[in-house]
Amino acid sequence: MPELPEVEVVRRGLARWVPGRGVESVEVLHPRAVRRHLPGAADFAARIAGRTLDEPRRRGKYLWLPFGEAAVLSHLGMSGQLLVGEAAAAPQRHLRVRFAFADGGVDLRFVDQRTFGHLMVCPLVPDPHGGEAGVPDVIAHLAADPFEPVFDDEAFVRAIRRRRTGVKRALLDQSLISGVGNIYADEALWRAGLHGERPTERLTAAQARLLLRSAREVMAEALEVGGTSFDSLYVNVNGESGYFVRSLNAYGRRDEPCGRCGTAILREVFMNRSSYSCPHCQPRPRHAR
Template identity: 60%
Template sequence: MPELPEVEVVRSGLARFVTGRTVSAVEVLHPRAIRRHEPGPIDFAARLVGRQITSVSRRGKYLWFVLDGRDSAVVGHLGMSGQLLVRPPDAPDEKHLRIRVRFAAGGRELRFVDQRTFGGMALDELVSDGGGGLVPSTVVHIARDPLDPHHRSADFISALKSRRTGLKRALLDQTVVSGIGNIYADEALWRAQLHYAHPADGLSPARALELLGEVQEVMSQALAQGGTSFDALYVNVNGESGYFDVSLNAYGQENEPCPRCGRLIVREPFMNRSSFRCPRCQRTPRNARW
């Protein structure tokens, strides 16, 4: 389940491999992988061949390959199970290989592998991000992520203040802050000792800042360790898993003692998925917003 630290690990690995390379062939093996590219797979391939990749950028869980001319980019999202792999051309195809990209100089190829097909790629135009940079038009509504050097804590605090919902819903809302998924939301809330249903607009600026600090810390730690890995679905461009799961405190720890107080971590249904919390450290607020 790739989240921001995992996507950043993938982005940096890809940047080293694809920057300066020219696309020579594109093969779309599953149409759903490019469903957001409305003109379809033939158009997708035709418009990529011959283009040079000049850089690889990221915002939240979206990453994109900037093409020569700096007017367009290939936007990718890993979804729940996507992998962007750099493979020798003679390596056997992965079972869930969806897109293959070959380069003019030959050598290793780029493969988009995705078991559950929640991820995908699309060609998109680059537009101003309002701060002197360029982002794909489909990403412009996404807030800056907590690891972005231009991320402003004041924006995060005011975004929380404007939401009439619970804290976790707000954290998962990519227009409030991007890059946070279920895992890091639970971990950051555990660290900040906040219940997921605490009203987002009821958090003081100081507590909001504290929560943001916990988000940044847990993500930085995961990034330093190569990202979180729960199964073989998340891997870097070389197919290697991260190791951060050994240090998770709440997520996936149902019936395990809370590392802080010893009470057993509980799992509760939340937004058609699960939330993990310590019932003592993260007490249910009276004015909870579920």
């Protein structure tokens, strides 16, 4: 499941293959892949054809390829992939959108099994968080991610403590902090020794800082080894898996011993998804949220 580190791996891959190349044609093979591009698939393709793509950018889990004052914005959802490969290669089973370039070189493909991901063209607007580069209008309401220079640590600490919800819910809220998904939320909470259902309003400033530091550290370590791949659904632009699954301490480790204390990792269903935690290191609060 692509979260910040996985999307950054993809961005770095695209940065090697895409900038400065002119798009010759865009083929939309499944309308759902561009469902958020309201003028439709034909308009999506027409807006990109003939344009030259710029350096890829990212905020949280969103990735975009700017061209002038607009950009192709992507979210990979659960199973989306952006792949670079020989233009003559056979189409993948779940190929949704294909970009061909005027130079006849490697093409760019959006492949997505579960179709939670999408692509759209949207205008760039000034960054509300003060970054120098513009950001796609439809994601201007999202928080910056903790790898960005414009991310304000103390503003995050104040904001999360003002919330009235559980810590894990807050971590997954992209308007508070971008880029954290279910896997890295569980890993950050494990590192910080906090249960995901702890009320945010009872976090001390020190605990909120520790949680932020934990999230940053775990995502930086994942990025170094190419991200987390459970199966072939997350790969880099060349189709290769990342290795961070070997370093997970909580996520997916039901009944396995905690790396700190040896207690069996607990799996619980929370927010209609799995949450993994150590019942000893991350005790459930008396007043859970």
